[in-house]
Amino acid sequence: MFLLGFEFNGDTLIVIPIGMVWLIVTVLFLIYGFLYFICNKYAWLVGLIAVIVSQILIFYFWKDAKFGTIPNLIILIVALVSLGSYLLHSEFTSRVKIDFSENNSLSTDILTENDIAHLPMVVQKYLHYNKSVGQLKVKNFRAEFVGGMRSKPKDEYMNLQSIQYNFYQKPSRYFYMTTSKMGLPSTGLHLYQNRTATFKVKLLNWFKVVDAKGDKMNQAETVTLLNDMCFIAPATLIDSRLTWETINDTTVKAIFKNGNINVSAVLYFNAKGELINFISNDRFDTDGKKYVSYPWATPVEDYRIINGYLLPSKAKLIYQRPDGDFTYGELEYKSVKYNLTNIED
Numbered sequence: 001m002f003l004l005g006f007e008f009n010g011d012t013l014i015v016i017p018i019g020m021v022w023l024i025v026t027v028l029f030l031i032y033g034f035l036y037f038i039c040n041k042y043a044w045l046v047g048l049i050a051v052i053v054s055q056i057l058i059f060y061f062w063k064d065a066k067f068g069t070i071p072n073l074i075i076l077i078v079a080l081v082s083l084g085s086y087l088l089h090s091e092f093t094s095r096v097k098i099d100f101s102e103n104n105s106l107s108t109d110i111l112t113e114n115d116i117a118h119l120p121m122v123v124q125k126y127l128h129y130n131k132s133v134g135q136l137k138v139k140n141f142r143a144e145f146v147g148g149m150r151s152k153p154k155d156e157y158m159n160l161q162s163i164q165y166n167f168y169q170k171p172s173r174y175f176y177m178t179t180s181k182m183g184l185p186s187t188g189l190h191l192y193q194n195r196t197a198t199f200k201v202k203l204l205n206w207f208k209v210v211d212a213k214g215d216k217m218n219q220a221e222t223v224t225l226l227n228d229m230c231f232i233a234p235a236t237l238i239d240s241r242l243t244w245e246t247i248n249d250t251t252v253k254a255i256f257k258n259g260n261i262n263v264s265a266v267l268y269f270n271a272k273g274e275l276i277n278f279i280s281n282d283r284f285d286t287d288g289k290k291y292v293s294y295p296w297a298t299p300v301e302d303y304r305i306i307n308g309y310l311l312p313s314k315a316k317l318i319y320q321r322p323d324g325d326f327t328y329g330e331l332e333y334k335s336v337k338y339n340l341t342n343i344e345d
Contacts, residue, residue, distance in 0.1 A: 175188075
């Protein structure tokens, strides 16, 4: 019987039948396959252990087992991609957890008529329409989306899934998305905290294809935060950092100031009181290398009850370029939860 021995200072500590070691490796691969299938976040760890032990055996019996290196290499790549996803998601969750510990004292009293009395009439009508009045004020939310994104007008949409957390005592926004590019998995991470924003996308979860940061990125993400306030958490429109200009009966301008950053958008409502579009000139189109200023529009539709609020369930993301509108994203809610006390997996 073939035996595998492990020695230390010339003394054999363990002697294991080779067949038993192969059985252990097989079991590890089966466990890895199961964990990968159920999307367990630690599947990569079992996969790496299985590959390492398997490859040691292959080197030990190289003449007969060398072709086992090929499937090991494939599994190694898959496991490393999963590890990259785990590291990015850990960065996302660690930032969110910090905000839950430091950004959780904002009042959650009931939103009343007195709270909204200073707002333009069309905004007051909107807050009644979406059922914000009479419910708790919003200090944070967690949202999940599905949809598609693309980088060029002629590209096919890449399927997207995302998780997002926003906080409003000290405005912050964390957006984690998974998608694919050229058939390869990739992960995107928007982080906005203390008026500082970054956006990165990593192909295969390791290779950066977008790395955006700086003053223009900070401004752009402040616009996105304002957009979220308008569509996902309209109860936050009473925020003292917001000022308003009435344009006509169905159109207003919102100006949001976060520290030294000032952004604005024009909000368009219909006769029912629905907010149907948001257009800002302050959000830059960027690939992380160049920043171009185009009007950014997010028309919405299909208002329906989502966790007690009447909200638009579908949105388009559009840059109004000189050569025509470029719709680079389409999103749809999966869920929205408000005033959480801790992060949810």
